[in-house]
Amino acid sequence: MVHASEVFKAAGGNRHTSAADWESDVLAYGCGNNIATWNPTDPSSNGVQQLLTGHTDVVNVVKLLRKPNSQRAVLISGSADKTVRIWYGDADSPSAFSRSIALDGHQASINTISILPGCDVFVTGSADATLKAWRIDTTAYDNALNGGAQIDQSSSQSLIKVELIQSISLKPRFFPLATAFARLGDGPLVLAVAGTAAYVQIYVQRPEGFVLEATLTGHEGWIRSLEFARESSAADSDLLLSSASQDKYIRLWRFNKGAELPAASAAANDPSLGVLGRSLSNKAHYIGDGESKHSITFEALLIGHEDWIYTARWSTGSDPSKTPRLLSASADNSLAIWERDEDSGFWNCVTRLGEISAQKGSTTATGSTGGFWNGLWSPDGVTVTSLGRTGSWRVWQYQPQSDIWEQRVGISGHVREAKDIAWAADGSYLLSTGSDQTTRLWAECQQGDSSSWHEISRPQIHGYDLNCIDTLGTNQFISGADEKLLRVFNKPKMVANLLNKLTAFKDESSADLPDAANIPVLGLSNKAIGTIDTDQEAAQAAFNGQTGDKDALDPASTISKSALDLDHVPYEDHLARHTLWPEHEKLYGHGYEISAVAASHDGALVATACRASSIDHAVIRLYETAGWREVRPPLTAHSLTVTSLAFSPDDAYLLSTGRDRQWALFARDEAAPASTMYKPLTANPKGHARMILDCAWAPTGNVFATAGRDKTVKIWHLDGGHATCKATLPTTVSATAVAFYPLSPPATLLVAYGLEDGRIAVATINTNTVGEDFTVGDTYALDADIVPVQTVNALRWRPNTAELAVASDDHAVRIYRFEDVPTARNVVAPTKGN
Incomplete structure (x- = not known):
């Protein structure tokens, strides 16, 4: 019996600040309606391990929790389908999850979820302007698994108990985008809530439920991220709360036990300090009572980002006795790591990762322009990841010997529907294209005795949704989009060399290929560019900075050889900037969006079709590839959109299908010059009962x-x-x-x-x-x-x-x-x- 196994899957991450979390060796993130799991520190770089299916709309929030004294992780997800789903980990495979239960109750999209290790309560926040607190009990489920019981979907739902314990309507009304959970010492839980308002609300757990006890003001924009952390591992250490906002600032708040203010806050309120004490309001708020009474004071204002800040995450790393570090991700295409100077007490940005503003991606539609939507720490604090607008994950790992953060191989994928795929003629790579307006090249890379699939090139970054694609040999492809024309691209030498280095396929036909390509600042087409060596780079730098040498090279039409000489899988900044394919030709003639394209096996012809509601546009156009001229007249058979085209293996026939429920066959006219003409052979107007x-x-x-x-x-x-x-x-x-x-x-x-x-x-x-x-x-x-x-x-x-x-x-x-x-x-x- 035939058996199939999945060897590769790629899916880009959803652009939502809460749509990813990292616990142990599992990073889970939302990708469309699914949830992907991945291990960023896997030395074999195997990419996505599992795609969890169950949600019926975009996944907005993912939270991972490792239960105390258990090898099984719990994953809680929320979606625009208004449901919360709980997934339970497999002890034998930490990255494997199975759906256990779905929770209804909210009336709109779920945007935030907060969980706390060792606590059986979690909170969900929705665009219906409500919070819901739930209590989960997995004791019976754990006992059954530990006893070796085989549990199916229906029995897991009966063994895992979840009850709604409170529903909170936010007043004044706003939509929650971020929540954070902590415990006040050994006392009650404290819940921070923020979103489409410029303040943070603090709720404290009372016998009757969570009660609003403080409102923290100071931000001037929506607040996207909240997170608690203990200042140290000491039992009586203060809580720190970070709030990241669209006003480009991060505010830190200190939760100090007792009625007496912490020393720093008391000094800041001292009138004798003059303007220093009055520059930032530091009004103290008090929450809780008795042994759990705490003061809340403003701790620090972190300034450094130039655009909206999407996330701010704490990490204690391997030494919980030290003050935790903070990782922030911003729309300015950067990650910042903040640490507190133990002598002065000031918070400083000690590391900045990402891209400098002068080296953004190819266009604002793609590249990484649009910033980093998420930044995550590894549990040990030596690796960080970020998710950009293209749906790609970048990875940096700290190297203590050199005291630098080195970039590592991440993963990528389409962020909207994948519409079409095509293999190179020799099977050396796979091209995919989709509604996210990109074409991506995937190849199987050799790593010693093992192999793994990666995105090696991003040949096309477009301004229209892409619908169809086909290859011509190994060095050329053609794609069709919603722009009513087709574009033909040639493989650049840089990509050819990279495929020769990383894959088992060797192609020696790259001598006459262009070096690379880029998109001119005011252009719409990929333009071939040349490379320059070190001496030319120095001449260009002199031209840009000091001299008036008019023979110096235009930086928009050249690129450094060193930037293209890679011996590893390209990182996201390379993919977005240096792996484009130069455009060879445009094919005109259709009046509406391109719906189908097919290339003949001998490479002499391409057949194309567009969306149509009448016989005038439901034609098939043929183009000969020697001079890229249209072979007239176009082929007619259909009355509505042609949905698919295919040449027979010997190119003797062209087959077409359409929304008009018929298929049609065209035979090659051997009497025509170069056999580029096709004529109707047969058709079946009732081939199917529907399209x-x-x-x-x-x-x-x-x-x-x-x-x-x-x-x-x-x-x-x-x-x-x-x-x-x-x-x-x-x-x-x-x-x-x-x-x-x-x-x-x-x-x-x-x-x-x-x-x-x-x-x-x-x-x-x-x-x-x-x-x-x-x-x-x-x-x-x-x-x-x-x-x-x-x-x-x-x-x-x-x-x-x-x-x-x-x-x-x-x-x-x-x-x-x-x-x-x-x-x-x-x-x-x-x-x-x-």
């Missing part, structure tokens, strides 16, 4: 498949210019993608098909029949835990390898490896020339 969404040719060249909204995949046999349906695979929902893989014996085919709900299945088809229908053999459905949860948009088999790439609406790109597949036929599959 047809995808098509694919079998390697045999006379069999093709169509997938439709009518919940069927149909296998057709072409004989003598007439195609007959020889097999029908029924599905429970719309079939949206289909792809063939050759098997042995030659008469057997493996067809993979994807569905609207994300499920993927493969079936064997026996075509060794004469005048009879094909026989459908075993059908294998991929495990529900590894398939997408939203529409499958494209399926592509890796050339000559039983690996299947998938692009889906859940933002993810996945690659599956199939085992126990009968040996592929010993033939050379058609490859696309350049």
